[in-house]
Amino acid sequence: MRLIAPVTVLLGVILLSGCTAATTMGKATPTASPTPTPTATALTEPQLLDKQTKAMVNLYSQVVCTNLAERPDLDLNDAVDKVLATYATEGLSEEARVELAHRVLEQSAAKSCPDQSERVAADLNDE
Numbered sequence: 001m002r003l004i005a006p007v008t009v010l011l012g013v014i015l016l017s018g019c020t021a022a023t024t025m026g027k028a029t030p031t032a033s034p035t036p037t038p039t040a041t042a043l044t045e046p047q048l049l050d051k052q053t054k055a056m057v058n059l060y061s062q063v064v065c066t067n068l069a070e071r072p073d074l075d076l077n078d079a080v081d082k083v084l085a086t087y088a089t090e091g092l093s094e095e096a097r098v099e100l101a102h103r104v105l106e107q108s109a110a111k112s113c114p115d116q117s118e119r120v121a122a123d124l125n126d127e
Contacts, residue, residue, distance in 0.1 A: 048091050053103045057111060064105060065113035068120070076105060076123035 043051065067074070080101040089097050102124050109117040 043091075045092060045096055049096050049100055049103075052089065052092070052100055053107065056100070056104045057107045060104065061108035061112040064108035065116060068109065068113060068116045076120060077126075080105070080124075 080098065083101055084097055089100060092100060105120050105124065106117070109120045
């Protein structure tokens with residue numbers, strides 16, 4: 001999860017450098033009325049959970065499936081506990097962090113290794 005912030009910063013720098021290069025190449029013409037600046041609104045916990053789930057599934061679904069295939073005896077609940085103890089997820093309660101881990105496993109299996117979906121669902125529900 002710590003990769004999201006550096007990636008966001010990198011994309012911001014790339015976008016800003018492109019904007020700077022574009023304005024230095026030619027003279028900008030003033031606009032008739034100023035464009036309103038959008039204000040950032042804080043995401044609710046369910047929105048943040050959905051956003052982080054989607055990002056993590058897109059980034060890690062292949063890694064999850066590789067690990068599931070290579071370690072058929074892996075207890076997924078123990079793996080979730082270890083991951084939650086190791087990686088920080090900002091802005092989420094402990095309950096939401098567990099939900100995030102479960103969603104990532106379930107959605108990664110559904111996306112990249114459907115043959116593992118039943119195993120994931122069974123292991124996570126067998127707490």
